[in-house]
Amino acid sequence: MEYVRENASIAYSPASVAQFDALSQLASDGLIPGVSSIAVPKTVPIPFRDYLGSVRFDWAQSSRSQWFLRMSEDSYLTHNNLVQQAMLPSTGLTTHNNYWNAVVSNSFAFSPTWLGTFVFDAGALHLTQARNSTLGFALQFPFSATSLTVSGFETFGDNQFATPITLFPSLRNQQKYQLRYDVSHATGDHSFKFGVNFIHEPVLSGAFPGNEEALYSFPQNPSFYVANPGQFPLDYADGAATTPASDGTFSQNVQRFGLYAEDSWRATRHLTVNYGLRWQTTFGLFAGSGHSQVLNPAFVTLRALQVPFASGVPHDYRKQFGPRLGIAYSPGSSGNTVIRAGFGLFYNDLAQNGWATAFQGVNATNAATGPCALSGTSGAYSLVGAGCLQGGAGATGNLIDANYKTPYGIHATAGVQHALGRNWTISADFTHEQGNHGYRGYSFTSGTNLFTPLIPASDGSYTDDQQSVVPNLNLFKSDNRSSYNALMIVAQGNVNRRFNLIAHYTLSKAKTWGCLLGELWDYVNGVCDPLNPFGAGDYGPSGEDSLHRFVLAGTLHLPGGVELTTMTQAESARPITLTTPAGDRAVINGVKTSLDQFRGTPFIQADLRVSRPVHFGERWEIRPFAEFFNIFNRNNPGANYVTDISALPNPVNDLSNATAICSEPNCSAMVPITNPQKQLLFPAGALGDFFGPGTTVGIPFAAQLGVRVNF
Structure with a gap:
């Protein structure tokens, strides 16, 4: 058992307190609708509590069969989470995470050369982020949204979940069950191993806040409006932006299945070769709330408008074959030097979790319940049908590209390790990682780079007509490429009887395609121009470089x-x-x-x-x-x-x-x-x-x- 009790706090600067006091004065003067007073603390506590527990039970059933059972849990709670220097406590969150996991395993020796290993794993996650304030609005002033904050966006009121550091689900639930069986066999110079792995995630769900929110952005700080109270109502009205209520839930039910076989072959006394092949696939990866992406209103609408991006929906990728090869060579008879090299392909669809909005499109509220068609003529076009995404350029659809392929990485390494006597070892390793079919988001704008061919270019109101029926589109593709190359040199040893050390140096380079942000194997990469996604200047160092x-x-x-x-x-x-x-x-x-x-x-x-x-x-x-x-x-x-x-x-x-x-x-x-x-x-x-x-x-x-x- 372990318990962590941490009491951190934010101490507001005099500049922040001065602006908060001015904002409180505006509330007392009745200028903020629905708010008559605002408390201004000097500091804000951010208490953190964490409860961890783990227990393990081992049982030797016989000389051939051994079992173990392990259970663990972690529950932590943070109050006033994400409150920053220029933000009042109302903008914070109460974050509560709960994790639970249990594993049962059995190793059974069929004979001196055959061993079977069974593993069953079960896990659960429940995460909530509750707003400190539920006023239905927030006020934003320049001193809260300047260079001095990262998560900061709101000065007072509800957290808008609008910045890159806060734009995450306020609710997450996951249930995961894994069944694995491995068989190994040793004979002569070979050690064979093969196995099967099945993962079932019946619950993989969450929700973004769906209530209606209004954000009021002001061009001046509160102290300005205390001196000029007549300007406050004008800027209050001009800076209003409303996010309508919506169903922000998403849900998946995913299964993953994999098979593998490998062999470790001691070719000579100095050389060992390891080689193998893994195949894996998924089931239900693109279904949300039990619905196919065929029922996504964006897909139904764009297909009715004959927009080419709606040519089809994605399917589980079945060609996930991953070969692996590794060698270890020790020259001479001293055993002081080892040369290693390896190569492998590794598939991973978890780098694609930027799809939540596409799954929201097919939840119980948003899934299309009928067809969609374009009707009308120049100046009077409209969408007709229960399956349409209405709103034209005022609405945004989210789709996963039909040509989806599971992201994979090519991993290649080579290295040498040498012992310098009894006290020192040095090593040098080179690593090459190449990411393929990584995530990228394409943002299309109605009437600018997204059009329906059903409205002719000769139309007298071409742009307006396009924008009246064609929605904006976020299209999630798997076409990104990235690379990471590194040379790592390590020295480890004992300087004398009283002093030991390890020194590690890395010379590396990491590059990827992106627009504003480039990350290796991540779901934040986007494109500047969706019609020219691999343009000049779009390839460069990643954030990890x-x-x-x-x-x-x-x-x-x-x-x-x-x-x-x-x-x-x-x-x-x-x-x-x-x-x-x-x-x-x-x-x-x-x-x-x-x-x-x-x-x-x-x-x-x-x-x-x-x-x-x-x-x-x-x-x-x-x-x-x-x-x-x-x-x-x-x-x-x-x-x-x-x-x-x-x-x-x-x-x-x-x-x-x-x-x-x-x-x-x-x-x-x-x-x-x-x-x-x-x-x-x-x-x-x-x-x-x-x-x-x-x-x-x-x-x-x-x-x-x-x-x-x-x-």
Whole structure:
């Protein structure tokens, strides 16, 4: 059993409190409909509680049969989750996660050379995120949605679940059952193994908030409206945006099945070869709430409009064959050197979980209940039928591409390890990872790059007629490609009797296709131009790209039994993409920037632990310790910088083509942009306001005391 009790908090800055007080004054003056008062705390507690438990039972039924049963659970609760420096507590969430898992396994020896292993696994997940406020609206002021926050979006009111860090389901449920059986057989120089694996997920569901919400965005901060109260109602009305109520639920019932066979062959005394083949597939991957994507209103509508993207619906991919090959060679007779190499194909559809909106389209409320057809003439076109997605350009459909193929990665490695005497080993390994058929989102806009051929180009109201019936479309494809190459060098050993260490250096490069954000094997990648998805500048470093990384870990045994342990890590800067509010990459001095063209700040952090074990007899050990994190108190913004040039603290002269930037926030003078890397990068906020404007990735200097008892 384990219990974690953590009491963190956010301490509001004087600048934030001043704006909160002004907002409270506006409420007291009756300017905020439905709100007569707003409390302004100096700090906001963020308590975290975690309960973990695990139990295991082993049973030797006989000399041939052994069983084990393991059960574990984890339940944690966070209050005021995602409250940030410039956000009042009403915008936070109460997050409660519950996990449960049980495994039963049996190993049975049929004979000295045949062994069967049975595994049954069951697991469950239940996650909820409840808003602190349910007013039905939120107020947003510039000081809450500037470069100083990442999750921040709202100043007061309901969390809108609208930013990249909050746009996740407020409810998740999962039930998972796995049945696996493996058989191994050893004979001579061969060790064969084959098996079957079946996974059943009858519950794989969730929901995004579906209530009606209104967001009121203001161009000025609250202090301005206290001095100019007559302007508040005008900006309140002008900045209103309403999200209508909807059914945000989604649900799947998925089965996965796999077979494999492999052999480990000791070809010679120095050479071992491992080879095998795996085949796997899925069942029901694209069905939502028991409905096929054929019932997605977007599919029904686009097919009626003869839009080519509705040529069909996706199906479970059956050609998931994954060969694997590995070799290990030890030259000479000393056994001090080992050469390794390997190759394999690995399929994984879990990199595609950006599809939730497509499954929402076929839930019990949204699934099409009839056909759809286009009727009318120029200036009076309309969609007719119970299966239509009405609203034209005011509605958005979400579809999964009919040509779906399961994403797979090509994994190739080669390396050598050598022992330098008894105390030191060194190794060098090269890894190549190539992702294929990865996720990418294509966003089409009605009347701009999405048209129906049923409305002729000669139509006098062509664009308006297109937008009156053709919805916008998010199309999820599996056509992305990415790569990761790395050389890893490791040295490990004992400097002397009192000091041992391990040093790890990685030289790597990671690239992918993307528009504003590029990640390896992820579901956030999109395209800038859906009609030219592999355009110039769309291929570049992924978010994981870090050229150099060095990690040093070691333990020094001091006199008196004191142990000094360090973990020091450093890596070169990660990439950043500068964007515009229009959802494209920024143009600077007439040249469109490329994906992840810019770099953040190198990450360096040193941690230290001091401990002194005390032994009582042979069975008890008490180990008091002191731990120090980021002992040099380095500000590590990493790649956490303001990416939207419209949100820079110092404004640029033109969002469509930035050629100059204000010398300071009040913009008393403009300075030509000659070095975008230095002039346009401003650290953004992260997990609190540790170092002032532009906070950290990780933590500032921190220390903790503890004691561990082993018996």
